[in-house]
Amino acid sequence: MNRVEIRYCTQCRWLLRAAWMAQELLSTFEQELDELVLQPDTGGIFEVRANGELVWSRKQQGRFPEITELKQLVHDYIAPERDLGHADRKPAPKS
């Protein structure tokens, strides 16, 4: 079962951002995803987990992910064999 969780801070008003990312992931991975979970929380949290593994933490990375970046990260956990296609290619590798 493939499960992606987005935990976000309601006090920071990140619902819209979290819900938009949820829709992007559901649109891209509709064949692979079983559950896309939105988890309201507090304290400035913005974390994304794929099958229990932390793939993004705003506190650790110091920023929100780009949506193509997030899709690539999630892709590597839930659909590693599939080509994401031209619209969501991996961003240029960071040095």
Add this chain to the structure above:
Amino acid sequence: MNRVEIRYCTQCRWLLRAAWMAQELLSTFEQELDELVLQPDTGGIFEVRANGELVWSRKQQGRFPEITELKQLVHDYIAPERDLGHADRKPAPKS
């Protein structure tokens, strides 16, 4: 733990509808909800569950719920003691 699930048919293109309802429920029940789960599926399904109990089935009811109707149903499962208020929602108490 309060969990609401929205299972929707991707073939029917109900992602936008499901995601909108998800945001409405998260906005109204941000204090009570632990997880709002979007579950892509097929076959014309549109079902909402609150803590495992089926609160809406498009096949049974023959239509989608009105959003206020859905909030009232979910409310009865996850926040029965709280008044939904004139605009669906009471302001959250400040701690």
